[in-house]
Amino acid sequence: MNLRKTWLSVVTVAVALVAAACGGNPSPVSNNPANETGTLTVWLMNGSAPKSVVDGVNADFKTKYPNVTVNVEIQQWGDIGTKLDTAFAGSTPPDVIELGNTLVAKYAAAGALEDISGKKSSFANSGTWLQSLTDSCTVAKKLYCVPYYAGSRAIIYRKDFFTAAGVAPPDSLDGLLTVGQKLMTAHSSDPNFSALYYPGKYWYAALPFVWDFGGDIASQSGGKWQGTLSSSSSQQGLTTLNNMVSKLSRADKTGDEAKQDQAFAQGHVAMIIANGWEVGVITSATGGDPSLADKLGAFPIPSHVSGQTAPVFLGGSDLGVATKSKHQSLANDWIAMLTGSKHMTEMATVGGVIPNTTSMLGLGTGLNAVFYNAAKNSKFVPNSENWANVENANVLPDMLVKIFTGQQKIPDATAAASTRITSILNGGG
Amino acid sequence: MGVAVSAPDLEPGPLMLRRRAWLRSNLLPYALISPSVAVIGGILAFPLGMLVWLSLQHYGLRELIAHQGRWVGLDNYRSIVVDPLFHQVIVRSLLFTFACVVLTLVLSTLLSLLLLKVRRVVRVLVMSALVFVWATPVIVSVDIWQWMFDYEFGVMNYLLTQLHVGNFIHHNWFDNPVQGLGVLVLVVVWGAIPFVTITLFAGLLQVPSDVIDAAHVDGADAWQRFWFVTAPILKPIFLIVTCLSTIWDFGVFNQIYVMLNARPSSDYFTIAIYSYRESFGVTQYGLGASIAVVMVIVLVVVTFFYVRETVKVAEIA
Numbered sequence: 001m002n003l004r005k006t007w008l009s010v011v012t013v014a015v016a017l018v019a020a021a022c023g024g025n026p027s028p029v030s031n032n033p034a035n036e037t038g039t040l041t042v043w044l045m046n047g048s049a050p051k052s053v054v055d056g057v058n059a060d061f062k063t064k065y066p067n068v069t070v071n072v073e074i075q076q077w078g079d080i081g082t083k084l085d086t087a088f089a090g091s092t093p094p095d096v097i098e099l100g101n102t103l104v105a106k107y108a109a110a111g112a113l114e115d116i117s118g119k120k121s122s123f124a125n126s127g128t129w130l131q132s133l134t135d136s137c138t139v140a141k142k143l144y145c146v147p148y149y150a151g152s153r154a155i156i157y158r159k160d161f162f163t164a165a166g167v168a169p170p171d172s173l174d175g176l177l178t179v180g181q182k183l184m185t186a187h188s189s190d191p192n193f194s195a196l197y198y199p200g201k202y203w204y205a206a207l208p209f210v211w212d213f214g215g216d217i218a219s220q221s222g223g224k225w226q227g228t229l230s231s232s233s234s235q236q237g238l239t240t241l242n243n244m245v246s247k248l249s250r251a252d253k254t255g256d257e258a259k260q261d262q263a264f265a266q267g268h269v270a271m272i273i274a275n276g277w278e279v280g281v282i283t284s285a286t287g288g289d290p291s292l293a294d295k296l297g298a299f300p301i302p303s304h305v306s307g308q309t310a311p312v313f314l315g316g317s318d319l320g321v322a323t324k325s326k327h328q329s330l331a332n333d334w335i336a337m338l339t340g341s342k343h344m345t346e347m348a349t350v351g352g353v354i355p356n357t358t359s360m361l362g363l364g365t366g367l368n369a370v371f372y373n374a375a376k377n378s379k380f381v382p383n384s385e386n387w388a389n390v391e392n393a394n395v396l397p398d399m400l401v402k403i404f405t406g407q408q409k410i411p412d413a414t415a416a417a418s419t420r421i422t423s424i425l426n427g428g429g
Numbered sequence: 430m431g432v433a434v435s436a437p438d439l440e441p442g443p444l445m446l447r448r449r450a451w452l453r454s455n456l457l458p459y460a461l462i463s464p465s466v467a468v469i470g471g472i473l474a475f476p477l478g479m480l481v482w483l484s485l486q487h488y489g490l491r492e493l494i495a496h497q498g499r500w501v502g503l504d505n506y507r508s509i510v511v512d513p514l515f516h517q518v519i520v521r522s523l524l525f526t527f528a529c530v531v532l533t534l535v536l537s538t539l540l541s542l543l544l545l546k547v548r549r550v551v552r553v554l555v556m557s558a559l560v561f562v563w564a565t566p567v568i569v570s571v572d573i574w575q576w577m578f579d580y581e582f583g584v585m586n587y588l589l590t591q592l593h594v595g596n597f598i599h600h601n602w603f604d605n606p607v608q609g610l611g612v613l614v615l616v617v618v619w620g621a622i623p624f625v626t627i628t629l630f631a632g633l634l635q636v637p638s639d640v641i642d643a644a645h646v647d648g649a650d651a652w653q654r655f656w657f658v659t660a661p662i663l664k665p666i667f668l669i670v671t672c673l674s675t676i677w678d679f680g681v682f683n684q685i686y687v688m689l690n691a692r693p694s695s696d697y698f699t700i701a702i703y704s705y706r707e708s709f710g711v712t713q714y715g716l717g718a719s720i721a722v723v724m725v726i727v728l729v730v731v732t733f734f735y736v737r738e739t740v741k742v743a744e745i746a
Contacts, residue, residue, distance in 0.1 A: 078691050082709040089493045106712075110490040192581070193596055201692065254579035254603045256690060261579070335474075392710035398694045405604045424711060 108144035109385035150316035199395035225425035227418030276371035308324035314378035505719035606696035665703035
């Protein structure tokens with residue numbers, strides 16, 4: 001008898017729990033937001049939104065939905081692909097997910113993200129979103145995410161080092177090499193000095209060199225992808241980069257860019273290729289050096305053609321809603337608040353990123369203006385659902401390490417990488 | 430069945446007793462072992478079966494999200510067999526394992542013999558150090574090793590330069606994969622020594638001192654005493670630790686993955702890293718599973734010899 005009672009209560013509790021879990025109202029938000037309940041889980045990437053912005057969005061959200069709890073979890077970039085795969089495979093993925101713009105196509109094509117084509121007009125500034133970010137959100141003409149912010153790279157340099165060595169920001173790649181060599185000579189007594197600090201796996205910074213000479217990662221024709229890093233123009237770009245790295249950099253040829261800001265802040269580096277927001281990391285009191293604030297300058301990565309700039313990789317992030325989310329309307333509303341004009345302005349002014357709309361590009365002033373301008377001459381990686389696999393398989397970093405360490409000649413390394421890229425982009429492993 | 434039931438009625442006594450005895454001697458052992466078999470089946474056979482099942486399917490991200498794979502038979506195995514990278518990975522994994530196991534056993538044996546000879550205080554100190562190494566979580570210790578071998582700030586480069594071994598300023602240990610794998614062997618062996626040393630030391634304590642003394646009296650030198658007296662007695666322990674070390678070192682993952690910032694280049698792929706990369710890196714879970722199955726098969730083949738010897742020794746004992 002007791003057993004039966006216990007069993008009955010277990011079933012009752014289970015039913016109640018299931019009902020509660022489903023009770024977050026998956027249908028459109030009811031007329032009275034105050035009646036909405038539940039917990040909204042948001043995954044943002046490390047370093048994307050300053051804490052003040054997240055707190056501001058959550059405060060606005062709480063005002064509108066007093067009974068909904070928002071749980072913002074900060075994720076690390078390192079192994080995010082693995083985490084996203086497992087999260088989307090589970091039955092309760094996060095409701096709002098920040099995705100690097102190169103990752104969206106993979107998850108959208110696999111059905112992990114909600115199709116928000118019909119809701120586009122409900123997001124602020126959707127008519128003036130940055131084209132490249134909108135493209136990254138669009139798969140088979142459907143919209144799967146909201147552009148969040150962009151980032152483009154330029155060269156951050158030490159003005160005091162330049163003045164002391166009697167050099168000025170160059171306007172061509174040859175000029176960059178000459179300036180670098182003069183800086184190396186001026187600092188020849190410092191065995192740790194790098195005129196241009198370039199860690200070997202830093203593939204985002206290698207792309208401008210490839211693109212500037214007319215090369216590319218891959219091209220598509222007749223629905224098939226073909227890796228093109230082995231083309232003569234791509235190889236020309238990589239030869240220029242390799243020459244520069246061997247003469248100007250003492251950074252780890254097998255390392256990545258994660259520590260470059262700290263290395264820069266230690267005072268043995270004259271130039272790094274970096275995002276605008278990295279100025280904040282270099283001058284931060286924790287891990288950086290605040291006294292460098294007045295000594296930093298920035299200039300665009302020059303082209304091999306004098307007076308022009310090289311196209312840069314337009315990085316950035318988008319915000320999507322999981323197909324399996326039980327709070328899709330709330331999730332979309334949270335995204336709308338974060339990407340609304342009020343918080344976007346703060347993202348640009350406090351966070352130092354490029355906002356998601358062309359209507360705010362005027363916000364870039366001072367050093368930031370250099371990065372904003374760089375975004376105007378930008379390119380993107382192949383827009384394929386399989387691109388993320390190329391990234392996760394480390395094809396480009398591996399190729400660069402082999403070139404910089406001299407393990408392989410440029411023609412061999414680029415041929416191997418091109419073959420692998422062709423295979424992965426066409427759906428193979 | 431009817432006959433079986435009615436049989437005791439016709440002929441009670443001896444037959445029934447005999448049958449009971451037969452049942453007891455033949456079925457009882459199975460009944461007693463069945464709980465263990467069920468547990469082992471649950472925690473080993475089931476996942477292994479799932480792995481094999483997964484390896485026979487195309488299982489990409491789309492399938493992962495829909496929880497529904499597409500049957501492809503042996504296609505995954507066919508594609509890894511023709512993959513030149515896979516061949517390199519197998520050879521590298523076997524050489525890496527061999528180097529790790531041999532070094533671990535030699536150094537651990539020397540250490541355990543040393544422990545027998547030293548004073549009690551020293552023995553306690555060494556044992557404490559070994560247990561400390563053993564108790565340190567792998568991720569933490571590998572992080573420290575990574576810092577020590579760091580290209581820019583590593584204490585190893587500083588130390589070697591100060592000791593005039595050569596100019597190691599900005600020496601990149603992972604530039605050359607052979608050297609890099611050498612460092613990784615060092616890290617793996619360092620972590621493996623405590624368990625093997627303590628196990629061997631426990632075995633050495635069981636070697637009767639009178640047998641050693643007798644050999645000594647008969648004129649055997651130190652090497653002969655070890656090789657002809659101590660080693661044969663320790664054989665079962667050697668077999669077990671060799672077998673376990675082979676299994677652990679063949680499947681090594683954490684040390685390589687953490688040491689190389691979660692982005693090891695293909696020169697550093699061992700079979701576990703390769704399987705992980707194919708599964709989670711390129712979201713080909715079926716392919717990754719087939720590599721893992723091959724890994725299990727290679728391990729079974731490699732460890733078969735040790736297991737057979739262990740069973741033989743156990744039977745003799």
